[in-house]
Amino acid sequence: MLRVRALKKSFGDFKAVNGAHLTVEKGQLVAVIGPNGAGKTTLFNLITGQLQPDGGSIVFNDENINKLPPYKICRKGIARSFQIANVFPRLTVFHNVQVSVLSQQKLSNKLFHPTSQMAVEETTRILESVGLLDKKFDVAGSLSHGDKRTLEIAIAIGNEPELLILDEPTAGMSPEETTATMSLIQTLSDKQGLTILFCEHDMQVVFNVAQSIMVMQQGYTIVQGTPEEVRQNSEVQQAYLGGA
Ligand SMILES: Nc1ncnc2c1ncn2[C@@H]1O[C@H](COP(=O)(O)OP(=O)(O)OP(=O)(O)O)[C@@H](O)[C@H]1O
Ligand SMILES: [Mg+2]
Incomplete structure (x- = not known):
């Protein structure tokens, strides 16, 4: 691949x-794997086009x-997460993932649906798969560091x-x-x-x-x-x- x-x-x-x-x-x-400064992040930045x-x-x-x-x-x-947690802190856990799922879907034929009802099933499935479903109404900024990192993974998965x-x-x-x-x-x-x-x-x-x-x-x-x-x-x- x-x-x-x-x-x-x-x-x-x-x-x-x-x-x-x-x-x-x-x-x-x-x-x-490699020690500090080995070039791991730079390698990932090259693969994902940041460099x-x-x-x-x-x-x-x-x-x-x-x-x-x-x-x-x-x-x-190719979807990625970053070394430093990268979530929308004021949005709920659910919305963080929903935005990512929606960004991946073609919306042209769904213009008349309210966004709040879009991609609910897919978002729920992803949150369940990473174990964050019980925190879906929490504001992302209030999560523990570990949960924020997990949310980042969920956001990346939202890109399918x-x-x-x-x-x-x-x-x-x-x-x-x-x-x-x-x-x-x-x-x-x-x-x-x-x-x-x-x-x-x-x-x-x-x-x-x-x-x-x-x-x-x-x-x-x-x-x-x-x-x-x-x-x-x-x-x-x-x-x-x-x-x-
Ligand atoms: N934009 C940049 N400009 C100058 N030097 C850089 C830049 N980005 C990375 N470096 C240097 O390149 C080397 C490799 O950095 P990189 O971040 O890829 O390492 P790493 O393996 O991810 O390290 P760590 O385990 O600490 O995250 C380091 O010495 C770093 O200081
Ligand atoms: Mg690094």
């Missing part, structure tokens, strides 16, 4: 992404998307993506929230068949859930493989696990 090859992006003289390779197959749950690559290729469903703007990439079926990209979905979470979020991501992958790409600092968090792990360091890919392959890789052991 997604193939990134030899991707490069510099900021001035600094090579933030410098030889990134990544493959995501349909239905897979793939993690990108333009200096070199290499990003191919989504057999089409090179290197030069497409974010809204076109979104329409092709083929590929869901999550930038550190557990950032700033308590251990309990982290466990709950990882199990949600696993459920979305297993039960709903969503293709998910996410990044994370913490190896331990991803080893149990990811089917494939790409390890980044200083902008380049050390290896991508199954958790076992990654664990066995000597360069990963040296660079990332301190030789352990």
Whole structure:
């Protein structure tokens, strides 16, 4: 579904992404892992069109998307969440997701329906799938940090993506929230068949859930493989696990 090859992006003289390779197959749950500043967010910004690559290729469903703007990439079926929570704080949980569902639908033949009644079923289904249905009337700004991040995932799902990209979905979470979020991501992958790409600092968090792990360091890919392959890789052991 997604193939990134030899991707490069510099900021001035600094090579933030410098030889990134990544493959995501349909239905897979793939993690990108690497320390602070490894280039994970920059890689995601390149894939979703927030940044333009200096070199290499990003191919989504057999089409090179290197030069497409974010809204076109979104329409092709890639939705994302950001490292810092991004919700409409004054809207209810329900409306946050409803807006996203509506933005995806063709509204031309529904002009005479009041918006409040649009996409109610779909919005309800999404909120149920992420476990936020009981908070649907809460104002998003009043949610806990963990629930805000979950709401972001729900908003991204509202775009009906083929590929869901999550930038550190557990950032700033308590251990309990982290466990709950990882199990949600696993459920979305297993039960709903969503293709998910996410990044994370913490190896331990991803080893149990990811089917494939790409390890980044200083902008380049050390290896991508199954958790076992990654664990066995000597360069990963040296660079990332301190030789352990
Ligand atoms: N717009 C920018 N201008 C200049 N340097 C940047 C810019 N964006 C990122 N960088 C630098 O590129 C490097 C990679 O940053 P990036 O945010 O991609 O890392 P990351 O792996 O996501 O890190 P973290 O785990 O802390 O989120 C960092 O050294 C960062 O300071
Ligand atoms: Mg980052």
